[in-house]
Amino acid sequence: xxxxxxxxxxxxxxxxxxxxxxxxxxxxxxxxxxxxxxxxxxxxxxxxxxxxxxxxxxxxxxxxxxxxxxxxxxxxxxxxxxxxxxxxxxxxxxxxxxxxxxxxxxxxxxxxxxxxxxxxxxxxxxxxxxxxxxxxxxxxxxxxxxxxxxxxxxxxxxxxxxxxxxxxxxxxxxxxxxxxxxxxxxxxxxxxxxxxxxxxxxxxxxxxxxxxxxxxxxxxxxxxxxxxxxxxxxxxxxxxxxxxxxxxxxxxxxxxxxxxxxxxxxxxxxxxxxxxxxxxxxxxxxxxxxxxxxxxxxxxxxxxxxxxxxxxxxxxxxxxxxxxxxxxxxxxxxxxxxxxxxxxxxxxxxxxxxxxxxxxxxxxxxxxxxxxxxxxxxxxxxxxxxxxxxxxxxxxxxxxxxxxxxxxxxxxxxxxxxxxxxxxxxxxxxx
Numbered sequence: 335x336x337x338x339x340x341x342x343x344x345x346x347x348x349x350x351x352x353x354x355x356x357x358x359x360x361x362x363x364x365x366x367x368x369x370x371x372x373x374x375x376x377x378x379x380x381x382x383x384x385x386x387x388x389x390x391x392x393x394x395x396x397x398x399x400x401x402x403x404x405x406x407x408x409x410x411x412x413x414x415x416x417x418x419x420x421x422x423x424x425x426x427x428x429x430x431x432x433x434x435x436x437x438x439x440x441x442x443x444x445x446x447x448x449x450x451x452x453x454x455x456x457x458x459x460x461x462x463x464x465x466x467x468x469x470x471x472x473x474x475x476x477x478x479x480x481x482x483x484x485x486x487x488x489x490x491x492x493x494x495x496x497x498x499x500x501x502x503x504x505x506x507x508x509x510x511x512x513x514x515x516x517x518x519x520x521x522x523x524x525x526x527x528x529x530x531x532x533x534x535x536x537x538x539x540x541x542x543x544x545x546x547x548x549x550x551x552x553x554x555x556x557x558x559x560x561x562x563x564x565x566x567x568x569x570x571x572x573x574x575x576x577x578x579x580x581x582x583x584x585x586x587x588x589x590x591x592x593x594x595x596x597x598x599x600x601x602x603x604x605x606x607x608x609x610x611x612x613x614x615x616x617x618x619x620x621x622x623x624x625x626x627x628x629x630x631x632x633x634x635x636x637x638x639x640x641x642x643x644x645x646x647x648x649x650x651x652x653x654x655x656x657x658x659x660x661x662x663x664x665x666x667x668x669x670x671x672x673x674x675x676x677x678x679x680x681x682x683x684x685x686x687x688x689x690x691x692x693x694x695x696x697x698x699x700x701x702x703x704x705x706x707x708x709x710x711x712x713x714x715x716x717x718x719x720x721x722x723x724x725x726x727x728x729x730x731x732x733x734x735x736x737x738x739x740x741x742x743x744x745x746x747x748x749x750x751x752x753x754x755x756x757x758x759x760x761x762x763x764x765x
Contacts, residue, residue: 365554367472370545374468377546381464384457391450399443404431421617430610430626438606441598448591455587458580462744467544469740475537476556477733481530484725489523491697491718496520498705512711519715523722562679562735563753568672571746575668576661579747585657592650599646603639605630667745675738678731685728693717693724 375381407430412423419425496516502508538553566574576582612624632639700717703709743750 363554364557365472365475366557367469370468370472370541371465373547374464374545375461378464378544379546380460381457384460388450388454388457391446391453394446394450395443398446399439401434401439402432404429423616423618425615425617426612426624427615428610428612428624428626430608432606432608434606435601435604438598438601438604441594441601444594445591445598448587448594452584452587452591455580455584459584462580462747464544465749466740466744468541469743470737471537471541471544472556473559473733473736473740475534475541475553476559476736477729478530478533478537479555480729480732481726482527482534484722484729485523485527485530488718488722488725489520489527491721492516492520492523495701495704495714495718498701499711502705507707508711515711515715519718559732559736560752562682562732564672564675564679564739565751565753568669571672571742572665572668574748575664575746579664579745581660581747582657582664585653585660588653589650589657592646592653596643596646596650599639599642602642603632603636605632664745668742671738671742671745675735675742678735678738682728682731682735685724685731689724690728693720697721 405428407426407428409426409428410419410422410424411426413419414421496513496519499508499512499516503510503513541547541553542549606629608626608628610626612626614622614624616622697714697717697720700709700714704711704714739750
């Protein structure tokens with residue numbers, strides 16, 4: 335094999351940094367993920383609906399803890415047939431008010447407050463879902479643009495190889511088959527370019543859907559992702575998820591709600607009261623005032639209230655089981671996303687440090703060897719295909735890491751910091 339010349343070495347180094355290199359103008363016009371997330375938070379209908387549900391639930395405690403409306407009534411007794419109300423034996427004007435037993439209204443407010451807390455945390459979960467969806471769509475768009483860059487660069491290499499084959503064919507050093515093979519390979523790259531261009535449009539459509547953006551204008555090219563690094567261990571991520579995940583907070587609020595519901599069902603056995611004050615206006619007797627007090631008798635329907643307590647206790651047990659199931663599911667989600675991200679990170683680093691530069695070096699050497707007649711054209715084409723494959727897999731590993739990282743943030747329940755340096759070789763943390 336021919337020794338790699340300095341010019342070829344520069345080609346290798348330039349090719350390794352292909353995916354990250356852009357000119358200053360393009361970098362300034364890049365699409366930023368933070369801007370899209372802000373737009374989604376402002377316009378996504380799922381978030382608007384969740385916010386409305388939260389506001390509605392927050393208004394319930396004040397309503398359920400209020401007393402029933404007082405009742406103003408009027409009664410006329412023994413009115414003449416002429417309906418002369420002023421000649422009726424009795425005109426009674428009464429104001430009455432129902433008053434539940436002490437503590438019932440406070441428990442109703444507590445149940446409603448806990449339910450409002452649960453709905454508020456569910457709204458936070460909706461926001462996390464939207465953020466994860468926007469992030470995945472964003473990096474799908476980045477993937478499509480990166481593949482276009484890969485295929486465009488490969489097309490240029492195939493065109494260069496085709497010119498070499500044409501020159502060698504013109505001097506009868508190779509057969510026409512080499513020229514035809516180069517044309518076939520060029521057609522292959524052009525087809526891949528067209529497919530990748532259509533993939534950009536599909537990714538843009540998915541991104542518009544997550545943003546609820548009706549416009550059809552094209553998006554700018556997304557910014558390149560930060561280094562593929564994990565900021566914590568799996569154990570730390572799991573512990574953070576148990577502490578931060580809104581679904582767990584919602585289940586805990588549901589348990590508190592059902593616990594208050596048990597106490598509310600037990601207090602329902604106690605009687606309620608009604609008080610009334612009346613004014614009597616009499617046509618043929620003295621006027622006067624009256625008062626009335628009444629009390630319910632829950633003991634007459636003891637079975638109904640016992641059943642209510644049983645129902646409330648069953649709901650409490652159900653929510654406790656739901657909490658355990660939610661914690662188990664979240665641990666599984668964190669572990670799955672973490673392993674995916676760790677696997678993609680390892681693949682990305684392997685491609686960046688070994689596969690990509692080795693494939694580029696192999697192509698440079700094979701190209702020189704073909705020019706001198708040391709290898710055939712099929713070996714050169716195979717080397718070209720290896721470059722395309724490793725660059726493509728490098729992009730796929732980066733995108734898979736970003737998708738897994740978005741799923742990890744969703745599983746943890748909060749945004750995770752992105753480390754900017756490689757992890758220490760002696761440590762166990764990634765970041």
